[in-house]
Amino acid sequence: MRIHILAIGNRMPEWVEAGYAEYAKRLPRECCLVLHEIPAGKRGKNADLARLTAEEGERLLAAVPKGARVVALDRTGREHDTESLAGALRTQLGRGGGLALLVGGPEGLSDECLAAADERWSLSRLTYAHPVVRVVLAEQLYRAWSIIGNKPYHR
Numbered sequence: 691m692r693i694h695i696l697a698i699g700n701r702m703p704e705w706v707e708a709g710y711a712e713y714a715k716r717l718p719r720e721c722c723l724v725l726h727e728i729p730a731g732k733r734g735k736n737a738d739l740a741r742l743t744a745e746e747g748e749r750l751l752a753a754v755p756k757g758a759r760v761v762a763l764d765r766t767g768r769e770h771d772t773e774s775l776a777g778a779l780r781t782q783l784g785r786g787g788g789l790a791l792l793v794g795g796p797e798g799l800s801d802e803c804l805a806a807a808d809e810r811w812s813l814s815r816l817t818y819a820h821p822v823v824r825v826v827l828a829e830q831l832y833r834a835w836s837i838i839g840n841k842p843y844h845r
Contacts, residue, residue, distance in 0.1 A: 691720065691721055691786065691787070692723075692789070693722070693788070693789045694725075694726060694754075694758060694788055694789065694791065695723065695724070695793060695827060696726045696754065696792050697727060697823070698728050698729075698750065698793065698794055698795035699727065699820055699821065702821050709824075709828070710828045713825075713832040717831065718835075721779075728753060730742075730746060730796075731745055742797070743794070746800065747800025747803040748802070750800075758787060760790045761791050761807060761808065761809050762804050762809075763792060763793050763799075764812060765798075765814075765817060766812065767809070768809065769811075769812045772833055772837065778834075791811075791827065793820060793823050796820060813826055
């Protein structure tokens with residue numbers, strides 16, 4: 691199975707790229723993590739943020755691999771603890787097909803992305819800067835995989 695993280699924004703700080711890469715490389719081929727960076731709209735003093743968010747949403751949805759289950763990461767989504775995330779990952783592995791996790795930009799995901807999602811997950815009630823989400827998500831997916839595989843990482 692491939693887990694696709696479709697995230698708004700590119701040219702992340704080195705620490706974000708290094709953190710994401712560290713956990714992505716730890717995952718096995720049976721559950722590989724693939725990052726798709728979707729360029730953010732240009733934000734300026736008088737930017738139409740609603741239009742930018744909608745356009746970013748269109749680009750996110752266009753990048754979803756065919757047949758993938760779509761999960762929108764949104765603060766209003768279902769909060770998982772680590773064990774329930776491992777259960778959700780195990781369920782998806784049983785279903786087959788890919789998993790596409792949508793990560794919005796500074797204003798979050800568009801209404802279209804939220805409507806198109808099969809489900810919504812929340813990483814926390816806290817609001818994270820969208821670059822941080824990549825690192826937290828990659829680490830939590832690796833942690834969930836370690837639970838599924840009965841590996842010592844989660845201890």
